[in-house]
Amino acid sequence: MQGRAERPLPLGADALEAMSAEQLRQAIGFTAAGVADGTPEHADLAPRVDVRDDMPHITAPTLVISTTQDRFTSTRLHHELADTIPGARLVEMRTGHLPMVERPEEWQKLITAFLARHSA
Numbered sequence: 001m002q003g004r005a006e007r008p009l010p011l012g013a014d015a016l017e018a019m020s021a022e023q024l025r026q027a028i029g030f031t032a033a034g035v036a037d038g039t040p041e042h043a044d045l046a047p048r049v050d051v052r053d054d055m056p057h058i059t060a061p062t063l064v065i066s067t068t069q070d071r072f073t074s075t076r077l078h079h080e081l082a083d084t085i086p087g088a089r090l091v092e093m094r095t096g097h098l099p100m101v102e103r104p105e106e107w108q109k110l111i112t113a114f115l116a117r118h119s120a
Helices: 013-017 023-034 039-048 077-085 104-117
Strands: 063-066 089-093
Touching: 013 089, 023 104, 063 104, 089 104
Parallel strands: 063 089
Antiparallel strands: none
8 A cells, every 4th residue: 555655635634644544545546536537637737827917807706715734735825816816715724635525514614604795
């Protein structure tokens, strides 16, 4: 399992540390099996596309959820989004890349409350 365990998982440290060895094996298998078509192309494109000049022109209500244990993107980038998009709201969650998996109730409450405040 050592080679497989070196793959980055979308879960945060708290979730990973709470897992048994069997749960960790299952998470690694699920992650490997769930790589969507186009993922390598997306990963290649992401660092080449720069939308920073567009962010100050966003007028839609924006909620930025900063996942503080995220191994795929840094909280610095989350804060940059929130600081650059006018009126954006920043909320930090102590999760990895998938807050809807690690803390689904908290994530759902954040989304639902935000949408309720900004519904037409």
